[in-house]
Amino acid sequence: MPDLSGKVAIVTGCASGIGAATVRRLAADGAQVLGTDVDADGGEALCKEAAAHFATQDVSDRALWPQIVSTAVERFGRLDILVNNAGIVSAAEDGASIGEVDDATWDRVIAVNLSGTMAGCRAAIPAMANTGGGAIINIASTTALAPLPTDVGYSSSKGAVRVMSKSIATWCAQQGNGIRCNTVIPGATDTGILDSTEAEMPGFKASVASTSPMNRLADPAETAAAIAFLASDECPFMTGAEMLVDGGALSIHPGF
Numbered sequence: 406m407p408d409l410s411g412k413v414a415i416v417t418g419c420a421s422g423i424g425a426a427t428v429r430r431l432a433a434d435g436a437q438v439l440g441t442d443v444d445a446d447g448g449e450a451l452c453k454e455a456a457a458h459f460a461t462q463d464v465s466d467r468a469l470w471p472q473i474v475s476t477a478v479e480r481f482g483r484l485d486i487l488v489n490n491a492g493i494v495s496a497a498e499d500g501a502s503i504g505e506v507d508d509a510t511w512d513r514v515i516a517v518n519l520s521g522t523m524a525g526c527r528a529a530i531p532a533m534a535n536t537g538g539g540a541i542i543n544i545a546s547t548t549a550l551a552p553l554p555t556d557v558g559y560s561s562s563k564g565a566v567r568v569m570s571k572s573i574a575t576w577c578a579q580q581g582n583g584i585r586c587n588t589v590i591p592g593a594t595d596t597g598i599l600d601s602t603e604a605e606m607p608g609f610k611a612s613v614a615s616t617s618p619m620n621r622l623a624d625p626a627e628t629a630a631a632i633a634f635l636a637s638d639e640c641p642f643m644t645g646a647e648m649l650v651d652g653g654a655l656s657i658h659p660g661f
């Protein structure tokens with residue numbers, strides 16, 4: 406297991422799914438963790454269970470990001486790890502393909518998934534640089550590589566997160582500030598995001614699982630393990646990299 410003792414982490418979207426598993430994993434590996442979420446009750450409960458600290462945050466509120474970073478630094482003395490995990494799919498009753506998407510749906514998914522991730526990186530970098538560096542892990546999706554025709558905003562936001570992470574990684578490397586920025590690309594994972602679709606379309610999860618070579622969904626803890634590795638000092642030459650955690654789902658498509 407990577408040793409994260411002495412490190413301080415912020416994990417967004419900590420109340421559920423991959424974020425919850427990441428808080429548990431980073432804390433188990435020795436980090437002091439500040440979890441954040443719009444879901445205050447769920448986030449509080451998870452952080453209490455994992456012996457982490459919690460702050461309510463809507464990641465799309467860009468003006469709030471410096472305060473979140475200050476909360477971590479004031480409470481724990483430094484910031485070493487940022488996991489930009491909070492994310493949403495387009496919730497549009499009339500659909501979210503390019504033939505259907507409305508401005509509000511597009512704007513919201515871009516604000517949370519892309520602008521929220523950018524604002525987190527922008528706020529965290531000076532704090533990390535103050536103590537010699539750190540690790541940023543941004544969460545994209547296989548839809549960044551194999552986009553969903555039914556959700557143009559989500560797929561676009563995740564594609565942009567991939568490219569933005571490389572821009573941030575190369576800038577930080579050129580600055581020599583000791584900060585690495587990498588992307589984790591999960592495939593279909595058994596979390597709340599899929600639960601909402603399952604409620605509307607019973608059998609959805611089983612049908613997604615059946616398209617995977619492993620014939621199952623990922624457990625969020627399996628994604629958290631990749632995040633913990635990238636957060637650790639085990640991979641000092643990895644930056645601008647992408648780690649697929651998709652059970653081989655993209656590998657069966659030519660070109661990936």
Ligand SMILES: NC(=O)c1ccc[n+]([C@@H]2O[C@H](COP(=O)([O-])OP(=O)(O)OC[C@H]3O[C@@H](n4cnc5c(N)ncnc54)[C@H](O)[C@@H]3O)[C@@H](O)[C@H]2O)c1
Pocket residue numbers: 417418419420421422423424441442443444462463464465490491492493517544545546547590591592593594595596597598599
């Ligand atoms: N589950 C999958 O199949 C899958 C696949 C690829 C990528 N992802 C990505 O993984 C990340 C985590 O998703 P998950 O599957 O764990 O979903 P989830 O719905 O279980 O958890 C997402 C969490 O983010 C929180 N959140 C939503 N909007 C927020 C906001 N504006 N500010 C702060 N918190 C907010 C939610 O309250 C929730 O706790 C997302 O970025 C998602 O796009 C998930």
